[in-house]
Amino acid sequence: MSDEEREHWLSELRRVWCPDFVHKMQPMGARAIASLEPHYAARRDLARRFKPKWLLELGVQCGHGAFAFHYGSPGLHYLGIDSYADTDGIPMDAYRQHAAALLKVEGINGSIIQANTASVERIHGEYDMVMVDGGHGFSYCYHDLELAARCSKLVLVDDYLVKWKRPRKNRYNDVTRAVQAFCQGHPDVRLETVEIPGAWSIAILHI
Numbered sequence: 001m002s003d004e005e006r007e008h009w010l011s012e013l014r015r016v017w018c019p020d021f022v023h024k025m026q027p028m029g030a031r032a033i034a035s036l037e038p039h040y041a042a043r044r045d046l047a048r049r050f051k052p053k054w055l056l057e058l059g060v061q062c063g064h065g066a067f068a069f070h071y072g073s074p075g076l077h078y079l080g081i082d083s084y085a086d087t088d089g090i091p092m093d094a095y096r097q098h099a100a101a102l103l104k105v106e107g108i109n110g111s112i113i114q115a116n117t118a119s120v121e122r123i124h125g126e127y128d129m130v131m132v133d134g135g136h137g138f139s140y141c142y143h144d145l146e147l148a149a150r151c152s153k154l155v156l157v158d159d160y161l162v163k164w165k166r167p168r169k170n171r172y173n174d175v176t177r178a179v180q181a182f183c184q185g186h187p188d189v190r191l192e193t194v195e196i197p198g199a200w201s202i203a204i205l206h207i
């Protein structure tokens, strides 16, 4: 990527940040916000690699993932599902509104459904790619993997194999455990991982 392209990407990402999201990150310092850029760059690059025309994302938050995927595969059709249930005083409704507006303003074809995926039994349609990034508890993630694998041959999972310097409360390890349990139950699935500089990886399940 040339310096010019990178500058364009960064200025676009800054342009679409949700103010409430930035406000929440700010107490953790400017570096906390900067550290998120590699997450979205990874989404952009995976979209460039796989060129999905139909994308499903479980866990939308402010829509920054949708933006990054669309940046990498312009013109894709997007369906996002998010419960937007308030957690820890985070203004989820502001996030929901931001995501909905982002799709419109950026000309991303598609929509966002507000639903708890834990109560969804099946998602209709077929997708070129699914990003699983909703509930990070074991049972939520495992259930989302099952939903995703029924409607796509390509499933990405965020926050896989976190390498914390010191063990935390196993919060993100649940995602890792869910992916591993899913792969054990589906031995034909091929697992690939993409490292994100900093901490996280994205798991790619070739179903």
Ligand SMILES: C[S@@+](CC[C@H](N)C(=O)[O-])C[C@H]1O[C@@H](n2cnc3c(N)ncnc32)[C@H](O)[C@@H]1O
Residues within 6 Å of the ligand: 057, 058, 059, 060, 061, 062, 063, 064, 065, 066, 081, 082, 083, 084, 085, 092, 115, 116, 117, 118, 133, 134, 135, 136, 140
């Ligand atoms: C890490 S954020 C998603 C970030 C987004 N994919 C991105 O790339 O910017 C996780 C989201 O999952 C949503 N979520 C958590 N549990 C969920 C559930 N059971 N059903 C649907 N959405 C859920 C939360 O509301 C939150 O917005």
